[in-house]
Amino acid sequence: MKKVAVVRFPGTNCDRDVWKAVELAGHTPFWAWHEDRFSSSDVAGIVVPGGFSFGDYLRAGALASRSPVMESVREASKKGIPVLGICNGFQILCEAGLLPGALLKNKTLRFIDRWVTLKRENAEANWPAAETARLPVAHGMGRYYADADLVKKLWDKNQVWWTYEENPNGAVDDIAGITNEQGNVAALMPHPERAVEKWMGSADGLSFFKGGL
């Protein structure tokens, strides 16, 4: 049976929550350690969880993106295997060049930790079908940045995945999440794994682990 890779770096801290969410969605997870590689023929999907990989040293996600495991993620992504990046995972996928753009310090300079409402912009992607999602954010560097040409391209190619109803961090065009051109690599700053059951405040996050994966 094919499994879902949960990628771990030193400093990843949402890995166990993601593991549980993947199980809850009906998949079997396995750990993919940063120094190891895995074969793309063994995986049904990949999640790059949040946290502070390598202490956010240099730039958030920069050092993690150059790890051996990311070569396996890159190889799998080229074969169309779904890859979901969450928070630091989003930063890592951008730094790895698997997604366009970059994430900068929040406009307020503060770490933000609260609930947000997201609006789905990208109807074609094979990710959750819901039009809106209520999810928590927890980040210091979540301000999505792309220059004007790239932002235009993202909208033209239908790569803007989610936008914030109320922009918490100064992200360009309220962008909370994007996909690659093919749609199989997708990432967002909010944390779907922290909202997979009603008692958590929202169960909107569960479909993120069902849909594409």
Added chain:
Amino acid sequence: MKIGVKVMLKPEVLDIQGRAVAENLERQGRHLNQCRVGKFIELDVPSNSRDEALKQAREMADYVLHNPLIENYTLEVIE
């Protein structure tokens, strides 16, 4: 040989940290037009040739030390 890598956000990217520092300085009675905060990375590379050391540093700067979407860098020979 030691090479310094100075990494700055591109001029068109809002440097929120630099702005906060500038605002604080202004509040404390100092006057300035702008402040931008960057990074300085010192690399001690195993080469005694200036050109070779700069080449190695440039390769490292391009590989990971700067993100070309948001940052520019300059190199300088320290010693």
